[in-house]
Amino acid sequence: MTDHRARTALFFDSGIGGLSVLREARVLMPDWRFVYVADDAAFPYGAWEEEALRDHITSLFGNLLERYRPALSVIACNTASTLAIDHLRRAYPGETFVGTVPAIKPAAERTRSGLVSVLATPGTVKRQYTRELIRQYGQKCHVRLVGSDNLAAMAETYMRGQMVDEEAVRREISPCFMERDGRRTDIVVLACTHYPFLVNRFRKMAPWPVDWIDTSEAIARRAKTLSDGIGTLPGKPDEADLAVFTSGFPGPELCRLMQGFGLTPTMLQGDQP
Incomplete structure (x- = not known):
């Protein structure tokens, strides 16, 4: 990656399952900021046709990459990875993606x-x-x-x-x-x-x-390995770690859950960061 970005890692899943990967990554990458994205507006992914889902994920990532400028993106979802990660790499060359595959x-x-x-x-x-x-x-x-x-x-x-x-x-x-x-x-x-x-x-x-x-720990280790080779600005960004929901601001139960993972709940659209 030619430009030096802040040490922000984006974790993406259809829901909250990817928190199992983020939990492991936090241990290995303590000097990174984390943005967790739950595409709950589209959950469950199993109900989608493959081409429509691939297009949806690719389009959504255009927004996410522009908005959060992560140095590293982890597709913490087997369905999304096996379907779309190769397409994402072609669509967004220069971005670093970590996939999730069955062990x-x-x-x-x-x-x-x-x-x-x-x-x-x-x-x-x-x-x-x-x-x-x-x-x-x-x-x-x-x-x-x-x-x-x-x-x-x-x-x-x-x-x-x-x-x-x-x-x-x-x-x-x-x-x-x-x-x-x-x-x-x-x-x-x-x-x-x-x-x-x-x-x-x-x-x-x-x-x-x-x-x-x-496979959560193995995915986190892979993210750590790749992060070591990415040019990033020194130090952890001052911004809070975020939990982003594509359906809107989450309810009280999810807010408490995200806060328990050290994440500040927010939504993709609207006035919040």
């Missing part, structure tokens, strides 16, 4: 039983990008793709401090568990940044113990 490679390397499941949104499950990862890294094991229509919304509900039906959680994760020739699934990849917030529920509802792979 199929480390799962395939770590499994002992050879039975791995990838728990994701339907959009991530059907993406050719995901199947290419399986072809490259998962040929020596059996990888089952499990698309959940409801878990992301359940995580949003849970993060807002509301009750989640544990039996409903059990139904969503039950296809992840396979038994073959005396072997059992031993790894489940959490291929949605919303899911780590429900992982304790997953452990409770699972029929047997498995290793739940959360």
